[in-house]
Amino acid sequence: MKKPVIKAEGLTKIYIRGTEEVYAVNGINLEINDGDFIALMGPSGSGKTTLLDLIGCLDNISSGSLEVFGKDVSKVKENKLVGLRRGHIGFIFQEFLLIPSLTAIENVELSLYFARRPQERKKLLQLFDKVGLGHRLNHLPKEMSGGERQRVAIARALAVSPKFLIADEPTGNLDTRSSQDIFDIFKKINKDEGLTIILATHNPKLGSQADRVIYLKDGRIISKEDASL
Amino acid sequence: MNLFSVALKNLTRKKVRTALTIGGVAIAIAVLVSLWGFDTGYQKSLNNDIDKMGYQILVTAKGCPYEAATLMLQGGGGLRYMNEAVYQKITGDPRIDKITPQLVATAYDTTKQEGRGGISLYMGIEGSYLTLKPWSKFKSGKWFSSTDANEAIMGYEVAEYEQRAVGDKIFIPGRNEVLTVAGIFERNGTQDDGIIFLPLKTAQKIFEVPDKLTGIGIKLKDMRELSKFEEDLYNEPGIQVISLAQVKGTILNLVSSAKAMTNSVALIAVIIAVIGVVNTILMSVFERTSEIGVMKAIGASRLDIFKIIWVETTLICIFGGILGNVIALVGGKTIEYILKQVLPYAPKGHLVVITPHILALSFFGAVIMGFIAGIYPAFRASSMKPIEAIRKGE
Numbered sequence: 154m155k156k157p158v159i160k161a162e163g164l165t166k167i168y169i170r171g172t173e174e175v176y177a178v179n180g181i182n183l184e185i186n187d188g189d190f191i192a193l194m195g196p197s198g199s200g201k202t203t204l205l206d207l208i209g210c211l212d213n214i215s216s217g218s219l220e221v222f223g224k225d226v227s228k229v230k231e232n233k234l235v236g237l238r239r240g241h242i243g244f245i246f247q248e249f250l251l252i253p254s255l256t257a258i259e260n261v262e263l264s265l266y267f268a269r270r271p272q273e274r275k276k277l278l279q280l281f282d283k284v285g286l287g288h289r290l291n292h293l294p295k296e297m298s299g300g301e302r303q304r305v306a307i308a309r310a311l312a313v314s315p316k317f318l319i320a321d322e323p324t325g326n327l328d329t330r331s332s333q334d335i336f337d338i339f340k341k342i343n344k345d346e347g348l349t350i351i352l353a354t355h356n357p358k359l360g361s362q363a364d365r366v367i368y369l370k371d372g373r374i375i376s377k378e379d380a381s382l
Numbered sequence: 383m384n385l386f387s388v389a390l391k392n393l394t395r396k397k398v399r400t401a402l403t404i405g406g407v408a409i410a411i412a413v414l415v416s417l418w419g420f421d422t423g424y425q426k427s428l429n430n431d432i433d434k435m436g437y438q439i440l441v442t443a444k445g446c447p448y449e450a451a452t453l454m455l456q457g458g459g460g461l462r463y464m465n466e467a468v469y470q471k472i473t474g475d476p477r478i479d480k481i482t483p484q485l486v487a488t489a490y491d492t493t494k495q496e497g498r499g500g501i502s503l504y505m506g507i508e509g510s511y512l513t514l515k516p517w518s519k520f521k522s523g524k525w526f527s528s529t530d531a532n533e534a535i536m537g538y539e540v541a542e543y544e545q546r547a548v549g550d551k552i553f554i555p556g557r558n559e560v561l562t563v564a565g566i567f568e569r570n571g572t573q574d575d576g577i578i579f580l581p582l583k584t585a586q587k588i589f590e591v592p593d594k595l596t597g598i599g600i601k602l603k604d605m606r607e608l609s610k611f612e613e614d615l616y617n618e619p620g621i622q623v624i625s626l627a628q629v630k631g632t633i634l635n636l637v638s639s640a641k642a643m644t645n646s647v648a649l650i651a652v653i654i655a656v657i658g659v660v661n662t663i664l665m666s667v668f669e670r671t672s673e674i675g676v677m678k679a680i681g682a683s684r685l686d687i688f689k690i691i692w693v694e695t696t697l698i699c700i701f702g703g704i705l706g707n708v709i710a711l712v713g714g715k716t717i718e719y720i721l722k723q724v725l726p727y728a729p730k731g732h733l734v735v736i737t738p739h740i741l742a743l744s745f746f747g748a749v750i751m752g753f754i755a756g757i758y759p760a761f762r763a764s765s766m767k768p769i770e771a772i773r774k775g776e
């Protein structure tokens with residue numbers, strides 16, 4: 154039997170915009186098991202990013218409950234969440250968000266430093282091979298293409314051996330060709346290593362390749378049928 | 383990869399901005415080093431000047447003590463005259479170890495300073511002058527042939543400046559007299575280097591002040607008798623007793639008021655530099671908002687972020703400190719030149735003495751500056767919330 158990595162019940166996030174309350178995530182029930190490959194889909198503003206932030210322990214929830222690796226995170230203070238993230242959750246962003254002053258390998262080493270993990274050169278080289286970047290270790294982000302940067306970001310996320318990966322529109326800034334290449338890396342990692350991956354995407358062609366697709370609209374989960382309307 | 387190299391690499395991103403900020407710190411530190419160097423150098427030179435006078439007490443005609451203090455160090459006493467009879471009267475005092483009469487005179491020499499003109503200093507002395515200054519040696523020539531010979535002994539620097547050798551004839555501007563150079567002293571690093579010495583009687587005759595003196599230098603057998611000695615002379619009309627310790631105090635007083643001003647300039651320079659550093663680092667923190675957000679997302683603690691920013695700030699100040707020290711060492715000569723122009727009394731020798739101690743202290747000051755300047759920006763950076771920072775930076 155698979156154990157749940159993430160379990161949400163009535164998960165809600167309210168943002169205050171002026172005097173208005175915005176229910177960015179509105180009462181979501183969700184269970185994600187170890188080894189799942191999940192695609193979050195939905196129009197812009199549907200709450201994908203917000204949901205990923207909550208699952209990734211980047212922000213406090215407003216109401217409902219959320220368990221990550223069996224731990225109730227609803228009561229953990231914002232500045233203590235880092236302890237849950239560090240070394241356990243890997244993040245990949247649409248804008249890559251590498252540190253511009255550091256080379257590819259230094260970016261990865263820095264995440265190992267933050268996670269208080271040893272920076273073993275040999276393991277790093279293997280990792281760069283895995284993401285198809287074996288030859289570009291010492292380049293700065295600005296010297297690399299979007300696809301290459303995202304590979305570095307994936308290496309950075311994987312380096313700490315996280316329990317799951319969160320990817321918020323990882324191919325949003327890439328062309329069709331590199332989008333599929335990047336997506337293939339995720340599929341391979343999930344298949345070979347059983348790493349849980351939760352990924353938000355706009356792209357139905359990519360999303361449909363995931364094990365399971367969750368459709369969001371106005372902060373709620375809707376069925377595939379409703380989504381295609 | 384560690385936080386130190388991250389900080390160092392960050393600094394190389396906006397090179398011009400970093401360089402300007404380092405420059406600001408460097409200037410402040412250079413000002414500090416020069417001031418401290420001046421403080422040390424000036425006191426050292428002043429002490430040297432005063433020790434090399436050979437006497438501890440100068441008896442002069444009554445006058446403004448400040449003027450007297452300054453003129454005295456430049457060669458013997460205020461240009462007020464006292465009767466030589468005073469000298470005859472006190473010379474037998476048993477408390478006196480050594481005593482020497484002197485007559486200082488000046489002449490305006492239009493050929494000095496490349497035609498701009500300047501003062502030449504003359505001093506009439508007797509043989510006793512040398513017993514008070516046993517370190518005075520002849521570079522060439524010898525003592526006057528008689529006590530009223532038309533001869534001169536030149537200080538090292540005037541002789542050098544005027545290109546004189548023993549046997550040369552010299553004129554005193556405005557006086558219709560010719561003197562033969564009898565000797566030239568070796569350099570001894572005091573005001574004596576710039577004086578032309580004459581036999582006392584000759585000086586009195588040439589400058590038309592017969593039986594007059596401008597000062598009497600006295601060395602007591604026991605300095606503890608100074609106040610009693612002073613008291614005894616108090617009743618002599620028309621004279622005053624100046625102790626060199628007193629003179630030193632007076633000059634240091636004069637200098638310290640000038641120093642108060644330069645110190646505030648230094649303080650302002652330091653404050654401006656600190657503001658510059660805080661401003662630069664804050665700017666770079668805000669520019670890197672999303673980066674800081676990402677670092678926090680992937681596991682950086684508040685302390686990690688704080689350290690990165692703090693190290694950056696401190697590095698700027700350390701580089702500034704090193705550069706400032708270099709500037710001060712290189713520019714010390716220039717500063718010395720300027721100081722010599724503006725100071726009420728400039729001793730011979732180096733005015734600005736930059737010791738390793740001063741360098742170490744100012745470097746340490748720069749580090750402290752960095753620590754202080756870094757606190758606020760580092761705090762701002764470390765308290766950013768990850769998602770807000772990531773989104774804001776987009």
Ligand SMILES: Nc1ncnc2c1ncn2[C@@H]1O[C@H](COP(=O)(O)OP(=O)(O)O)[C@@H](O)[C@H]1O
Binds near residue numbers: 201
């Ligand atoms: N910090 C915030 N403050 C106020 N409203 C926000 C904030 N972040 C997101 N929202 C709102 O929450 C909703 C969901 O946004 P988001 O999670 O970014 O959606 P998606 O990633 O699917 O585009 C949107 O209406 C958005 O405007």
Ligand SMILES: [Mg+2]
Binds near residue numbers: 201202203321
């Ligand atoms: Mg989004």
